[in-house]
Amino acid sequence: xxxxxxxxxxxxxxxxxxxxxxxxxxxxxxxxxxxxxxxxxxxxxxxxxxxxxxxxxxxxxxxxxxx
Numbered sequence: 001x002x003x004x005x006x007x008x009x010x011x012x013x014x015x016x017x018x019x020x021x022x023x024x025x026x027x028x029x030x031x032x033x034x035x036x037x038x039x040x041x042x043x044x045x046x047x048x049x050x051x052x053x054x055x056x057x058x059x060x061x062x063x064x065x066x067x
Contacts, residue, residue: 003052004030005064011035011044019048025067027052 007022009015023029027050034047054067 001054001056001058003054003062003064003067004049005051006047006049008045008047010038010041011046015046019050022050025052 005022005027007015007018009018019029030049030051036045036047037043038045052067
């Protein structure tokens with residue numbers, strides 16, 4: 001099965017570490033990163049989609065962050 005996650009966070013090094021951790025767990029980048037101003041909180045936010053092939057059948061109970 002193919003798994004999909006969308007990672008997002010404030011524009012800090014923590015976002016880069018979140019994406020780096022996913023890549024080191026076998027996830028692959030999917031598409032271009034996004035970057036937008038969060039007016040409610042007054043910060044820039046980043047986003048990046050990642051995908052991963054995994055064994056088994058899909059279920060909505062899968063904890064994607066643990067894959």
